[in-house]
Amino acid sequence: MEKLHQHFPDTEIDFLVRKGNESLMKEHPFVNETLVWDKKEGKYTNLFLLLKKIRTREYDAVINLQRFAASGILTAFSKAKERIGFKKNPFSFMFDRVLIHSIGNRTVTGVHEVNRCLSLIEHLTDNQPQKPQLYPSDNDWEYIKQYTNEPFITISPASVWFTKQVPKAIWIDFIKSIPQQKIYLLGGPVDVALCNEIKKACDNSNLHILAGNLSLLQSAALMSYANMNYTNDSAPMHLCSAMNAPVTAVFCSTIPEFGFGPLSDKSFVVETRENLDCRPCGLHGFNACPKGHFKCSNIQIDDLIQLSNV
Secondary structure, three states: OHHHHHHOOOOOOEEEEEOOOHHHHOOOOOOOEEEEEOOOOOHHHHHHHHHHHHHHHOOOEEEOOOOOHHHHHHHHOOOOOEEEEEOOOOOHHHOOEEEOOOOOOOOOOOOOHHHHHHHHHOOOOOOOOOOOOOOOOHHHHHHHHHHOOOOOEEEEOOOOOHHHOOOHHHHHHHHHHOOOOOEEEOOOHHHHHHHHHHHHHHOOOOEEEOOOOOOHHHHHHHHOOOOEEEEEOOHHHHHHHHHOOOEEEEEOOOOHHHOOOOOOOOEEEEEOOOOOOOOOOOOOOOOOOOOOOOHHHOOOHHHHHOOOOO
16 A cells, blocks of 8 residues: 555555455555455355446556455456456456465575565556555554553464464463563454453453454554564464564464564564474464374463563
8 A cells, every 4th residue: 555655646546355354444544445345244245246336446457465266356357457466366367467476385485475465566666665554543542542551562362263373371371471561462352252261360460351342453553562462373463563563473383484474673483393294284274283283382481481571
């Protein structure tokens, strides 16, 4: 968004998200309209209603950052003057400009996803790197002030995927090891139960649950004030990157070499010390360890403790 705005300051830019993520674009200074696809209720009906809306806009360009069929349909049949995307998309044969999307592996560190996405507009802008940004509103900043009157760290213990999520026992041991540190547990409404379990096990008066009480942008704003933010390889890590907030990201089944690691100026990656032939087991994680042992989650508490006061 920043890169396009720099080069085309008078151009209207619309942004498409899956329902549930639209709050990230609230009051974004460079977004004309946020288009929302509701996948849960009438998935395909809503997809084609959205396509109809896109076609009426007759965009100069539609830029597809995804590699999945649904977004490929929206791009291919958009009626845009230029349709841009990755070759991995099953509808890329109908795009006007197609680029290779190459993921790294254990032996080769891949280009970061941000740079892969920027490559799609390099011919329109330039080849200089650009970090992502988020824009909490004045109300968001004002709301989180109540939590910033003394130094603190945050922990976002949950993840959509089980094999990306550090076991709660590790977070509990970590919290017990830093009893004098003020700690906020972050997450969405579905993460409250996990946070309650962690708090109950810790019995720590400095531990507070904010999961379910903050919007995504409020969470992002709060993270920017933290001494350190602890996350899985999950959305909170990317919120930190977009706020340039300090972050320690713990990778279990996935690896930072894929190209999705933290981008903050002050960022750290913690992984198991074991050399596991089965890691990584997949790009996005699984609901259970394919091998049944989940050894990639054997994170050393000392590796977290030494970063707790960074």
